[in-house]
Amino acid sequence: MSAASCLRSEDQFLCCICLDVFTDPVSTPCGHNFCKNCINEHWNSNDQYLCPMCNKVFNTRPKLHINTLLSEVVSQFRQEAQQKASSSSSEQQADKPGEVPCDVCTGTKLKALKSCLVCLASYCETHLEPHLTASRLKRHQLMDPVENLEDRMCMKHDKPLELFCKTDQTCVCTLCSVLDHKTHEFVPLKEEYEGKKAELGKTEAEIQEMVQKRRLKIQEIKQSVDLSKEAADREKAEGVQVFTALKESVERSLNELIETIEEKQRTTEKQAEDFIKELEQEISELKKRSSEVEKLSHSADHLHLLQNFPSLKAAPPTKDWTEVSIRPSYEGTVVKAVTQLDEMLSKHMKKLFEAELKRVQQYAVDVTLDPDTAHSELILSDDGKQVHHGDVMKKNLPYNPKRCTRYVHVLGKQSLSSGRFYFEVQVKEKTDWDLGVARESINRKGKITLRPQYGFWAICLRNGNEYRAGNNPPVHLSLKSRPQKVGVFVDYEEGLVSFYDLDAAALIYSFTGCSFTEKLYPYFSPCPNNGGKNSAPLIICPVNQTE
Known part of the structure; x- marks a missing residue:
């Protein structure tokens, strides 16, 4: 039986519902055949009893009987198909989709075992034999079978691409190396291949490391949740x-x-x-x-x-x-x-408050003042813990881009770009002061305003009794008593800056919903001395955690 007739015969034995060879074939009154189980399930899942082939509608569900003759023919067809499959299993299989076919085979193409870079052809086991026995062909370069061997030839000189031009980063033939690329640097393809393979290995390792880091980040996020x-x-x-x-x-x-x-x-x-x-x-x-x-x-x-x-x-x-x-x-x-x-x-x-304070105090940091940021009229203690306005002429200090030159400000050395920190400052006996945090990019040379859009999250005292939070607009604070020591807490991810009156055991003010995108530094201003009325220093105090 020819292949074409075999296919036609197989088509005749296929159920149009399951698209497989009939199993227990039955015939409908209109003369069409189906698997018994297929047609029953089809009718069970529909409101009408119609033929899937011609759409003829039956008023009542037909009684189905197995078509004995068709069943015997199908059984014979199955046996013949099994015998054909058994007889061909010992022979070499023809190429399958995705496999490289032999270029020499006529009729049914068998799977190629090797490709020859000299002949620019792929060979099955039978047609590869000359390359394994003939001395002249043994010198040809064989490789695992690949398609489109013509792509491995130089389009200009019709020679195999055997070299890699490092100057132009392209594959060339031997003629290219002495003609078009004669002043360039060349290496054999294998050498460049090994180098690139090593780079790919390094790249893969880097990617795997990135994957691992992200898995760890997922775990970290889940743990945070x-x-x-x-x-x-x-x-x-x-x-x-x-x-x-x-x-x-x-x-x-x-x-x-x-x-x-x-x-x-x-x-x-x-x-x-x-x-x-x-x-x-x-x-x-x-x-x-x-x-x-x-x-x-x-x-x-x-x-x-x-x-x-x-x-x-x-x-x-x-x-x-x-x-x-x-x-x-x-x-x-x-x-x-x-x-x-x-x-x-x-x-x-x-x-x-005591419970809240105990929680935030665990994030205490040892803050010290940064003399490189201090205004020239400010006097800092040797330990970097105190600052006051000297009420004297400006000191002749060298230029420093970090220094505040217009207002009597100073920043802390320590910065925060994630997490939380807390510090405490003594403000007693002062009539004016500023206290809070500032972002790294604040204007240190010109006019500033104590507001978040200018990079400041701070509270201040003016004229001995006017307390304000530098928000937009400024918020006037009504405090029951004058703070003597102020605690400052920052939660970077939460966007929170809070100020506490430690003696009154009360929250002074909180900036909430802040969006921090750069480093934050502790910010201090003892304000002008005012003829000695405001001579007391701001003092960074050690944090004594509450019991």
Whole structure:
């Protein structure tokens, strides 16, 4: 049987549903054949019973019986196909898609085993034999089979590309090396191949290293998410605990306030009730005396009137009610309760502050002042921990691009480009000062404004009592007391800069939602001496972590 007839026969034995040789073939009333299971599943999944081939619709589901004749023919076809496959398994297979075919084979192309760079042809096992036995052909360069061997030939000289021109970074033939590229540097393809292969190996190693770094970064990010979740859960639990306690305290204070007011009202009502009872009793006595007086005044018995007159002339003894009043006073009751609640809340706030401060203090850094950034009128201590304005003529200092020349500022030596840091500064006895952090690219020579868009996140004191945060617009701060020592905390990734009054145990101000893109440095300005009124220094203090 020819290949064409075999294919036609196979087409006749294919089910149009599964596209495979029939299994248990059945025939529909319209004469088309299908696998029994295929047509049943087809009808089970559709609302109508129609033929997949001609779309004929059947009113009722046809009863299907296996086509015995077709089943026998299909079985015979399967046997013949298996025998053909078995007989050809011992022979060399023809080339498959993706494999290089033999250039010599006629008819069915067999798979090539080698390609010859001299002959520019690929050979199967049979046609390769001369290259393995003939002495002249043995000198030809064989390689693993490749397609498009003509691409390995010099298009200009029709010679194999055997050299690599390092000057032009291209593959050339031997004629190119003495004609078009005679002044260039050449190496054999194999040598360049080895070099490039080594580079690829290095590149692969670098890529693998990059992959590993990114995997580690993924792990780091996942760990950060886990830590964040733990921190969030911890904060939520602490928040619930604190606010539950506050809620209970407020409810308890409210209940105590209501009970106090109601008790005072009960006392007032009892006092009024006693007064009314006493007054009613006196009224009863007075009415009784009035009745006796009236009766005596109508008496015609002279002797009787004169004898009883002395006892009835005067009113019966009674209480002087002139100064007696019911004036319940509730003024101050609510104020007192709120004051007590405020004291209780202050205690809670102090505990929360201490916990917050303890958390940020763990990021304390040993900050020192950078003399290269200090304005020429500033005087720094030898240990770099104190700075004040000298109120003297400018020192003749060498030019330094880092130095602040217009305003009396100085930066810290330490910088932050990720993570968190914290430091504390003593500001007592000063009437003016600036304190915070500044980005590396601030204007150090010209006019500046203490605002985030100019690279400053700072708070300041002016005229001894005016506290401001350098935001846009500036924020006036109402502080209960003058800070003596200020804590500064920065969370780079969170975009947070917070200032704490350590003596009052209170948060002064926070810059939130900041976008940091470069290094941040601690920023200090003791401000002008002002004739000695502001001579006290800013002092960077060691951080004593709270217990």
